[in-house]
Amino acid sequence: MIMKLGGKAAELARNDRSTALVSKIAGAEVRQNDFADVREIAVDEIRPDPNQARKLQVSVAVLQNPEAATEPELRRKIDAILGMAESFKTAGQRQPIEVYAEGAHFVLVAGERRWWAAKVAAMLTIWAKVLPEKPSRLRLIQYVENAHREGLSTKESMQAIFEVMQESAALGEQVSSFTQLKNVTGLPKTSASRWWSIISGPEEVRVAIRDEVITGLVAAEELSKIPDVAERAKLLAEFAIAEREGGAKVILDARARRAAHATSTKAKRSRGRPKKYPLAPRPTSMLLGSYLSGCWGGCPATSILMMHGFSLRKSRKQ
């Protein structure tokens, strides 16, 4: 209960905003920092997450004999890990990995490549953020981590996004629109829009991505947008041939894009700034313009101004 007090001093105290500030700070919610527990743990006690969307497909044997790897993608991954191991030897580990405790060992949340690099560098311990339990949004953390560090392939991305959506749905947050997808995954607007076209589009495009017939996100999006089934099937078949024979995909990507544009409606294609917009160079002319355009049934303000003897450039100068 706040006492009623008189006097000048009481008035001073009442007008003092410090107590309000104290109250605000005292009541501020403190997000406990689950990640603050960074410590060194044994490399041998860590297990990779078997359900992680990105498959590194490396092993100790492969890393010990990098020359044996012929596939360019795998070779690139191996080289990156070996390079990181070298940097660990010279500069040490700069970024801790992230794990959660499960039974007697730790399961990787993020940092699988760093973990392999630590093994190559023969490190016994590794710096890790140790989470007290399995995070509820594990798939999202992994997806964000992978999307921002080592690029995921389109196939891996699709799988990861579906898993993030499932995880989100399990937590009571259904993803049923482009905006929700963007919010849940944190994807930039353009990518989210592309993925939403694929997710909500025809099944065969998703199958093609899964089978790695289509490897480009843009091409997949454009294919999903082609409303004509026959046209889509034809292009998909061409993609499949290109996949088998290797190459010529770039041309196909462009063709898919053209096809999508040709078959989509005209209204959908119109992009950029709307043609009709009120002109507002100066308050008076804006008033005049908006007033007149109202009277003249939505005629562009520019034309009205010109009818009245103003030119656009002139009014801006003034």
Place this chain on the structure above:
Amino acid sequence: MTEPTDLKVLVVAQQKGGVGKTTISKMLAVFGSRDDLVNKRVLLIDLDYQASLSKLVLQMDYSPEKGTLPPVHPEYVEADDPDWNGRSSSADIFFDGNCVPYPVTFPYPVERLMILPAYKSKLQEVEEQDRTRLREKVHNRLLEFLSLEEVRQSFDLIIVDTGPKESPLVRTALRAATHLIVPLTLETQCIDGLVEMLELWQMERRTRPTTRQLTLAGLVINRYDARYSIHQAYLSQLSGDPMISPLLASTVLPQRASVAERDSRAAVPGTLFDLPKSQDIREKAIELCADIFGKIFPNEAASFKKLQPDRKYISIVERQLLEHSGAAEIPVEESKS
């Protein structure tokens, strides 16, 4: 690095000076260590280079170049320890880490109470590091020191007294703390200081893992004078606020001359607990200490509430007075009650 789990670290901090940090630290240390009271093994650490707490409980030395410095340790034997000059201070935590706590002398020796006193010039040196070195060598250093097995085995409670202003030493103390006390007086500047202190507390809390929390054991209102309407107004504002009132210590310490007198080594009796029962500050001090210790050791909170000091601790000055007057017994007023 293992972190102290059983060892409690209580930090007394407030950026505004003169609010009673040192007085409250000493009061809590005596209450916590006396065998008729809480009876824990307590180590005081003075991180204020003004060394006001150290001067209160030890006979400190002074040199014109180095300012106040700790005396030669009573157990120091030069022949046994040729590498050590016999002085030890809280600043050693930040240097070689070889610290030898001193038994407290004033107002009376308490068996389970030790202090690491301040060493003015060395503590200043600790603060005058560049940012990188501060982060690496200072901010976590006290926590590391208090995590040492030897320290954890030797004490149950560490009480850290800090200096005014937001200094790296306050940060290092907060980093190591398990509990925090913020004394305040009901004046505008002090409530301003409280804003920043609480910001610091929240900031520290945000960096903590869930397993190692920092508890605010209380905002202790000190030197309350009911005759001042501004005190009344602030008190009603603070205790009427739903966010602040849970943080306030249950007892408000009133403004009393006997508190200031206890800051003199010649004071008789030596602590507030030894005052006659007729003085209300005695009861308030006991209540406040029991409340705070209850928050630090929640399992024993109920037993702390029943504690009553007996009058067997007699300050050195008082003993001399008694011996001089030839009286064999303790003062008359206490035995009457």
